[in-house]
Amino acid sequence: MDKKFTQAKKEAKIAFILAIVYLILWIASAYLLGNGSGILGLPLWFEASCIYLPLFFTLLCWLIVKYMFVDLPLDIKSESNNK
Numbered sequence: 001m002d003k004k005f006t007q008a009k010k011e012a013k014i015a016f017i018l019a020i021v022y023l024i025l026w027i028a029s030a031y032l033l034g035n036g037s038g039i040l041g042l043p044l045w046f047e048a049s050c051i052y053l054p055l056f057f058t059l060l061c062w063l064i065v066k067y068m069f070v071d072l073p074l075d076i077k078s079e080s081n082n083k
Contacts, residue, residue: 004072011069018064022057029053 029048038047 007070007072014064014068018057018061022053026053 026049030045033045033048036044038044040047040051042051
């Protein structure tokens with residue numbers, strides 16, 4: 001199998017796992033945190049699920065793209081066609 005497909009499959013798995021973890025944490029923070037007041041004066045469940053968690057996952061996505069994803073050429077030509 002071509003290295004491009006192997007890397008693309010790896011990146012797709014990472015993205016899928018990241019999305020599932022985000023969904024689980026979003027639901028957990030929305031339903032399991034109390035109604036106490038957060039730092040911004042909003043309900044704690046709202047601050048955690050709608051402000052802090054998206055900010056954390058935005059940073060996490062940036063780190064994953066920067067250090068785990070590989071920039072691959074998207075052209076159709078491969079080295080075997082050039083011979």
